[in-house]
Amino acid sequence: MRNLVRLSDTADFIIDGKAVCDLYNTKGGLYAIKGTLLPKHRQRVEFFVRSADFALFSKQVPAQEDTTRLQFEKMNLSEYKNVMESFISKETIELYNRLISDLTDVFSAGLNGVTIIDFAEDIIEKTFNENRVDLYLCNKAFSSFNLATARHSLSVYLLFCEVMFDFRKQSRDLPFYTTFKQRGKKINFSSDQIRKYALGALLHDIGKIKIPEELLEKPTPLTNEEMELMQQHSRFGIEILDEAGEYSPEIREMVGNHHQAYPVFKDIEPSPLVEILSMIDIFDACRTERPYKHAFSFKECEKVLYENKRKFGWSSYLLQNVLDRTLRKFESHYQILQSTVSGM
């Protein structure tokens, strides 16, 4: 498929719910022909359009920052595929595409709690033993403002699992275990248990499905009332878990207390799982471009994490481990991908 342009914003191409021209999916297949009526949840996938149609219909002003995201957008689909396939196997890219489409449904289709948990468990099942670095790179490279929560959740889940597996690999004598013991929380690192915690990481922001989209994507600062509503997403997340009958205390604490500044369950000693999740959550939010902010550099993210460590009394040992053994590793892969793209 030649001369397709990837859309970072579909506003000019779906008007009154109808496609104004032919829309293509991420694999270059025809997704909707001109004039097709698309229900809301079907509008939230990645689209490509023919470059002629792009020139005809797009009123988009190019963004000022020349980030990797934009570099990717300058390529046509076959160039793009070549770059990605020189890094990542076709199978992984295909898996990623299926995954992000399922995840998009979880975050946009207004499903009930039971179905959300089913979907999330299925996503974990399909990815638990896959290459997390490759899936993370797909998630970064295909980044766009659309689906921000689905992509953020996927990155947080992948990084979280990496940290868990990494800690499991380390000797039981390491201070990590002492840290956990000191806090009176027993963390079990069996695969089944990590799989269970993974659900908390993947669904930590699930409450955002109850927050209006305009608010999630608002490019300007939130008013006090909007901020109050936004902060409710942790509580909404717990409501969704309740709906699903998901009573695992670890998952409930991860979802309810991942923002330590406004926890749902107050007066409890934070579990190290929640600390790790908060670190990764903050890192990904800072490192990613959003409608209201640029992507911070890795160094800036590190600074923000240390500020939060002081604020919330995080364990230095945990933070250093998460930073040096996982975040830095994933970042270095991402840097290589970025420099390859910029050099093209």
Ligand SMILES: [Fe+2]
């Ligand atoms: Fe959150």
Ligand SMILES: [Fe+2]
């Ligand atoms: Fe988050």
